[in-house]
Amino acid sequence: MRLCNNNCTAWFAYAWGDGSAQDYQPDPDIAGVGVIIAYVASSFFTLCFALAYWTLTASTSPDQNLIDYWVFWFLSKLQLFKRTHRVRHFWVPVIEKVMLNLSDQQLLTGLSVLIAGFATHCSISAYHFAIVSDLAWFSSNVHLSTLTVLEGYLLKERGVRNWRVVSIMCMGILLIANNAMQGHWAWSESWSFDAQCLFDNLTGNWGGRPGYWAEVNIALIVVFYPMQILLLFDTTSEFIDEWLWVKPLKRIEALRHLASWYRLTLATERKVEIEKEKTVGGGTDPSHAYGSQQNLIQSRRSTSIASTSDHIELTMMGAFRDGAEPSLRRPDTETRLEGRSQASGLENHDPRTQGPQLRRAPTLPVDAELSG
Template sequence: MVTTQECLRYLQTGAVTKGDADISGKGVILAFLISAYVSFTAVLVAYVTGMLEDELLTTVDRRIMRIKSRKDKHPRIHETIQHIVLLLSDQQIVTGIAIMAAGFVGLRGGQMSVYHYQIVLYLAWLSSSVHLSALTLLRPFLNKHQGLRAWRLLGMIVLFFMLIVGLVPTVSYDWGTIYSPEADTSLPDAIQPTGWGIPAICFWGKTYGDGLNDDAPIGYLILIFSYVWKMGDLFAA
């Protein structure tokens, strides 16, 4: 566990960012990105090809985008796309919760740097955003299967609160910005002490008198608005 004295020292000198393949490894990043892009592509294809319920189309979709529902003409294709999106969106919830749980464990133990904790937040937010985008397509299906809707709502609530709590360290103005004035610029970037190498736990509920990050309220507002909007959409007729 990192002590307060160590945190104060790191704030003055920075720290070297150490590798963590479990968080920033190429395999981990690719797994998240591929899943997210496939899920987003499936939703996009469903809209462009009209493989969705007519009730999901707005006036703009019909008159400007010229999209018509073709699910009745191609029920098997519609069902296949729907199940693919359902499966991938479920995966997004699970992976988002899993990466946030790993982040909290590393944060509590003091081993996770600002850099790697920021990656955790990026990946979890990516999973959250992709899942929310898929909900629009799944609304009619979930309205018919209330048990699945209840479980999905529970997963959304868990991930939402994990993100809300997880953003706490990032509200500090010093988050990721500390750079030692005595740094040796001749050293390679990989071994250069910076604010990104400081243990993320050093910023848990602490601003060190430098105030809050100006972007912090915006991040919270976007997160809250998107979840309230999509959760309400789940119960729309």
């Protein structure tokens, strides 16, 4: 359906190779130098304030992940901001108030440029419509970055958050429509012609490189815009942080430890193989060397057992010969026990009297008492 009375004969001739390109018509309200500088300058200052806020609050943020840690560590080494408690206490509230105004400015700027582009769709060229899209993307991305700074404030101020959510949804819808209208296969070659000519001929001609990038941009909007909106609510914010940051980073850390263990195992196996190769190269069979080592260990064990058995047998024979009770203790054990007895003296602790008592004298045999 034709919405404008544009003469698209020249564009049809050019698109199908029968005509020549037109000269570009200037539009200072969209592509003027002052307009571009104003957009870039406001976005640049917004990003600078956001960077300052992230640096000052890096050590106190509960949502810091591994990537944030390394980025903030690198920034702290540059010593651009001194993160003392006094500096943080003064500057963080100031930056939050400034960022609140800059965030609103970026949101309204993006919406205004998109509305202006759609309002002039009958007279705007494809080149200037593409500039409208670029400026809207620029403002949109900067605004989304400010939401990470204002997340805590917006979680508390629900009224301020709700109208911002509505504005973000409007910008996302306009961006999707803007990118969808640039999916014509001849879009990149038709910059000087009226954009409406391509809009009227879009059905059935979606494709090529412009169509591919339009699909990528739409996919990014569909994924990240709802995600950023959900982060402005308590329950969804915790859920997304858990499943998109904490758990994936834990899995990555586990895989890193597994890879380290695997490399260590391979290095150990390689070392064993090198030792075997050295043994074979020296003229010794590894299996024979292993068997010899086991035989040596078994021989040492047998010798120790035999010496212990001989000691027990000799001790028992001597004890029976002297008429005393045989002892199976080793000589060094007897020596240690005698030393302990001499060191403890004659006193022994009797639990019945709770006091020291003398040891009882050995009882004499009956024959000795009669003879006495």
